[in-house]
Each structure stands twice: as structure tokens, then as C-alpha cells.
């Protein structure tokens with residue numbers, strides 16, 4: 001076993017770096033105590049200067065090496081430092097690294113003092129450097145700064161296992177094999193014994209092999225195969241069965257072991273679509289940036305994993321693209337655990353630099369594949385710089401490198417230029433055709449320019465075509481959702497398309513030359529706090545209702561809110577069979593999903609197009625009821641209900657004559673009831689039905705008034721004593737008396753925390769759009785964190801329990 005210890009607590013930090021810092025004095029005067037993941041600057045939510053986090057800083061850590069590590073080789077492993085760093089131990093430069101997204105190790109043995117305190121100093125340069133991807137031109141995202149992922153200290157023996165490369169050559173065979181490539185370092189030639197054990201998800205031994213090896217000096221890959229594996233469960237998106245592979249090496253009196261997770265699965269893109277374990281699967285998902293308000297990239301495991309649960313469980317997506325860089329291992333762990341498929345790509349954005357830059361990029365590609373090779377969730381390596389021009393020579397190299405390291409996984413590379421050179425296995429294309437009309441994606445041949453069908457995956461759509469803030473007007477929010485629905489619908493219906501990943505999951509901080517001028521790009525289906533816009537329900541509503549019913553009315557029901565006034569029509573994003581609408585306690589009608597408009601969606605949205613009480617309808621013949629419903633539908637989809645055209649009069653006169661009414665009286669009835677104009681208040685109850693059964697209910701309406709603020713943590717219990725601190729999101733909502741958000745509220749939150757927790761961000765903020773969130777982290781003690789929130793009108797509080805967990809080994 002590598003002896004490994006987490007090195008995430010008790011760091012010291014100061015912004016700025018002077019040459020004397022390289023001396024590594026033990027003094028921490030002028031430093032602030034911090035834990036990792038750490039951001040070099042807590043930022044405001046928006047409107048900050050880009051120079052705020054672009055500086056060189058100094059991190060310091062005092063280290064004592066355990067006595068029993070004497071004689072071993074000692075390494076530091078950094079999981080991610082933005083953007084480049086130099087590492088000094090006891091005044092000696094022991095290593096340096098460039099590139100913020102992939103891990104690196106640095107041997108520190110030559111500079112160590114065994115029985116004394118060692119002073120580690122990391123000079124972190126978080127300025128944008130043209131020579132390091134993604135930089136060199138403009139980039140539509142921020143990279144923030146600091147040692148923003150975990151750090152480890154470990155001791156290695158003279159003969160040791162370095163890495164496992166796991167493959168199952170034929171996952172669909174009844175009897176399977178597991179090929180283990182084992183990278184072993186031996187400082188001297190020796191005999192060794194390697195034991196590989198395969199453990200099932202239920203912790204039962206599923207296979208074992210022992211082999212004697214003649215180890216030669218240096219690092220080499222030794223191949224060992226477990227054969228005759230029976231009863232192996234496949235990894236798929238519904239049942240992501242994860243096996244564990246344990247490798248143990250005994251050599252030269254040394255013992256070393258590694259533990260890796262593995263999933264048996266076959267993932268193939270073909271010109272007919274994507275197939276997982278031989279079964280076609282339409283890939284539906286979103287792009288993700290790994291950033292949060294205030295702390296940038298620096299979030300611990302639970303928060304990283306929460307994004308997966310949002311995408312997989314809340315939205316029902318089956319794929320994510322890690323735009324535009326390798327993301328946190330915790331995020332990817334959760335993808336493996338939850339069955340969320342991944343396209344992972346190298347850092348970059350439209351720009352390809354010189355030869356040195358390209359070498360950098362190739363190194364990042366290598367490091368990415370090395371880190372994530374064994375992950376069943378990763379089904380595609382993105383080996384082009386996002387949306388770059390063709391570069392035959394460079395992309396031959398990236399493809400060659402990916403294929404030589406990982407012949408079993410296909411390559412893609414995101415482009416926006418049609419007919420650009422296809423050197424990859426999958427044509428991954430950003431298709432922004434959808435701009436509100438019926439056209440959604442270009443035909444495959446127009447995109448590829450090839451005379452044969454190829455595997456095609458849309459890697460982005462929407463985004464800048466329709467930026468939408470969560471606190472925008474309801475019609476914009478609705479159209480935003482409709483555009484996402486159109487994309488899903490098109491994707492489901494197109495046989496030549498493996499799937500579509502839209503832009504994007506979460507709003508994100510960006511440079512001044514992108515976004516809305518406040519350093520936020522409002523392209524997410526969630527805001528930066530992961531609070532949903534209606535578009536999030538475009539995805540959620542496609543889930544099987546067995547996993548939970550979804551019924552989100554995309555409206556405030558407020559007559560004066562829309563241009564031209566009126567509340568009709570509005571859409572309900574739902575996976576129910578139909579929605580029964582009541583107005584002011586009287587039944588209106590049952591409204592059904594828009595199947596004609598969205599023939600390929602599992603659950604098209606429901607359009608509510610009138611509010612005429614059912615009992616008033618009974619005054620008409622059955623035939624006229626149908627005609628009237630059709631008339632109302634046509635009018636609301638064409639324009640607001642307030643205006644009546646001459647051709648409408650023809651229909652209304654006929655209807656009036658047949659029902660023996662005065663046409664004026666009939667028109668007034670329609671205004672009052674169907675459009676709700678005559679009512680003092682339109683208060684609606686919506687009941688979602690599955691078959692005959694009412695399964696969910698919502699109340700919205702004009703009789704709203706402020707009722708309360710609420711605060712709720714994503715998880716009631718978090719842990720201290722892990723490899724690093726834990727954190728959890730708390731969401732504060734301003735709700736009306738019907739339980740709906742109050743988007744125009746002036747409510748705010750002033751947060752006061754008692755107990756073993758600390759805020760990651762400001763303690764006072766507005767409830768913009770009626771909702772906001774914050775994150776609370778552990779501080780080392782156990783107990784109850786009491787969070788009290790004071791608003792303008794209302795107060796609330798919630799609690800989070802902190803328990804102790806054994807430190808990760």
C-alpha cells in the first residue's frame with residue numbers, strides 16, 4: 001500500500017509572492033490559515049474585475065514525515081493548481097507545473113529533512129498565460145486561481161505499483177475477461193508477485209489471479225488477465241454496477257497496492273446512433289462548467305457530486321460534456337456511480353497556439369486519459385480544442401495519442417465549422433440552428449459535407465442564441481424552455497443523431513467580452529446557485545413519472561406581466577398524462593400534452609389556453625363545445641386575447657345564434673371566463689394526472705401575497721474528519737401564500753451561523769427572483785450548525801448536523 005495522507009488542512013496563504021518566500025521560512029506571519037480546496041480570492045457574484053483573481057500568490061504548509069516512511073520515496077500529488085506553480089521545499093525548488101486542470105506529482109525526497117519540520121511553499125501563478133491552454137486569445141469562462149483541488153503526500157517503496165489500466169475486451173460475452181495493465185516501478189531488478197482481485201458491487205470476490213513477475217528497472221507496464229469471469233453485471237445508466245479491482249504487489253521486500261473502480265460496458269457511437277451494451281440510447285444532456293459563485297472552482301466532494309445528482313436525478317439527463325477541460329475527479333466519480341455518461345475534453349476555447357502550446361495540450365490530453373481511463377462513464381475523449389479551426393497536423397497528433405493510449409474509447413472534438421476535417425471517430429458539432437423557429441438542427445450531410453453517414457453528436461445548441469436570466473420575464477423564460485424542448489424533440493426523432501448536449505447546465509462567470517456585462521453568462525438552465533429556470537423542467541419533465549412526477553407551470557398568472565397583458569396561453573412542463581385546471585374552485589378543463597408539436601418527446605408540455613369554467617361550456621352543444629375550444633386555442637396561440645378580429649366575429653355570431661345568445665353577451669362571457677379578464681382574481685389549482693389518478697397539485701394565481709421565507713439544506717448531515725472539509729448548499733426562498741416563488745420580492749437574507757460551520761460567501765444577499773443559495777462548510781468540530789436568516793419581512797432558520805467520519809486513507 002502506498003502510505004498516503006491528505007494534505008488539505010492547515011495551509012497558510014497570502015496573496016502576492018516575493019523572492020524571499022522561496023527561502024521557505026517557517027514563519028506564517030502575514031499569512032491567513034486556509035484549507036484546500038482554496039480559491040485565491042473570494043469574488044463577488046458578479047461585476048468584479050478580472051484582475052481580482054489574476055495574481056501570483058504564496059501557499060505554505062509545514063510538513064513532518066512519519067517516522068516509518070524513512071527510506072521511502074516521498075511524493076506530493078496536486079490534483080489541480082490554477083494556472084501554474086513552482087514548488088519549493090526547505091528552500092529548494094523541487095518541481096513546477098503548468099496547466100490548471102490535471103493532476104501532477106512531485107518527488108520531494110532529496111529536499112526532505114526526515115525528523116524535522118519541513119516547510120513547503122507553493123508559488124501559484126493564477127494570471128492568464130498565453131502559452132498555457134486555454135489561453136492565447138479570448139475564452140468564454142474564467143479559470144479563477146489557487147490550489148483549488150486536494151493535495152496528497154505519499155511514500156512509495158523501491159518497487160511499487162503506479163497505475164492500473166483496466167479493460168474488458170468483450171463486455172457482452174457471457175464469460176468475460178479483465179485485462180489489467182499494471183504500471184510498476186522497480187528501482188532495481190527483482191522478482192515480484194502480483195495479485196489482482198476483482199470485487200463485485202456487493203463486495204463479493206468475483207475473480208482473482210496471482211502472477212510472478214520479473215521486474216526490470218524503471219517503470220514498465222505488465223499485463224495480467226483475469227479470465228473465465230462469470231455472472232458479471234454490466235455497467236449501464238440505470239444500473240451502474242461498479243466493480244472494484246484490487247492490485248497488490250510484493251517485491252523486493254516491498255508491498256504496494258492500488259484500488260480502482262471498473263465497469264463492464266460496451267459504448268459505441270455508430271452512424272445509426274449511440275449504443276450502450278448493444279442497446280441504442282439517445283444521449284440527452286447538457287454542458288457543465290465546474291464553477292460556483294464566490295469560490296470559483298474551489299468546491300469539495302459533496303458539492304461537486306451534487307451537480308451530478310442535479311443532472312442525472314433531477315433532470316434525468318444521461319450525458320454531460322465537461323466543457324471545456326478535465327473536471328473534478330469527484331464529479332466524475334459521481335458520474336460513474338450514477339450512470340451519467342461523459343464527454344471529457346482538453347482545455348481550450350477556439351484558439352490553437354504555437355508548437356509549445358500544442359505540446360502543452362498534448363500533455364493535458366495524456367494526463368486526462370491517464371487519470372480517467374478506468375471510468376465507465378467516460379465514453380468519448382474530446383481531442384480538439386473547443387470550436388477551433390482545422391489543424392490537420394495537430395489533430396492527427398491528438399487523435400493518435402488518444403488512440404494509442406486508449407484504443408477502446410472513441411474520439412470526438414467539438415467544432416462549429418461545418419464540413420471541417422473529420423479525423424475523429426465521432427463528428428461532434430455545435431449546432432445553433434434553433435433560433436425560435438421550427439428548424440432545430442441542420443441535416444447531417446450539410447454539417448459534415450461527407451458522402452457517407454458518420455456518428456454524429458450535437459455538443460452544443462441554444463446558449464448564446466437566447467441568453468435567459470432566472471429572473472427574466474416569464475415569456476422569455478418560457479421560450480427558453482421551449483427551445484430546449486425543441487432540441488430534445490428533434491434529437492429523439494433524428495435517426496442519424498446519437499444525441500444532443502445543450503448549452504448549458506449552469507450560468508457561469510465569464511470575461512467582460514462575453515455574457516451580460518456583469519461577468520456572468522446567463523446561458524444555464526439553472527442559475528449559478530443551481531436554482532432552476534423553467535428550461536430545467538424541459539429536461540426534468542421528460543423523466544419517467546415512476547421516478548417522480550414533475551409539474552411546473554411556466555407562468556406567474558398575473559394579468560399585467562406580459563406585453564399586451566393576459567395570462568393565456570401558458571405551458572406546464574410535466575410528465576403527467578394531463579393536467580386538470582380549476583379556476584377559483586371551479587373546474588375549467590383537462591389539458592393534454594402537445595403531441596403534434598412535439599411528436600418525439602416522451603412528455604410534451606401541456607398548453608393551457610383558456611380558463612372557461614366547464615359548467616359554462618355545457619350551455620353549448622357538444623359540437624359547438626369542440627368548435628369553441630378550437631377557436632379559443634387558435635386565438636391565444638396567435639395573439640393576446642384582448643383583441644377580436646373581424647373573422648372572429650363570424651364564428652362568434654354563428655355560435656351566438658346557435659346557442660340563442662346575444663353575440664355581445666357571448667363575447668363578454670368569453671373575455672370574462674376564457675381569458676379570465678372579468679375575474680377579480682384568477683386563482684388556479686393544477687392537478688397532474690397519471691391515468692385516473694391525481695398525483696400532484698400546484699396552486700398559482702393572482703391572489704398571491706408574501707407569506708414566508710424558507711431555508712433548506714440539500715443534505716441534513718455533513719461530515720468532518722474527511723480528507724478535507726465538507727460543504728453543503730442551503731437555499732432560501734421567498735414564497736407567497738400559495739407556495740410559489742415571488743420573483744419580484746425585495747426580500748433578502750442576512751445569514752447568521754452558530755455552531756461548527758462557516759459560510760462560503762457573503763452573509764447578506766438579495767433573494768433575486770425570489771430565491772438564492774449559499775454554501776456552508778465544516779470547521780472541524782461536530783455538532784449542530786444553526787443557521788438563522790433574517791429578511792426584510794420574514795425570518796427563518798434551519799439546522800445541519802455535522803458528524804465525524806474517519807479520515808480517508
Ligand code: GAL
Pocket residue numbers: 140323324386387416430460462463464465503523
Ligand atoms: C459556444 C462555446 C461555449 C459557449 C457557448 C455559448 O460557441 O463553445 O463555450 O461560449 O458558445 O453559447
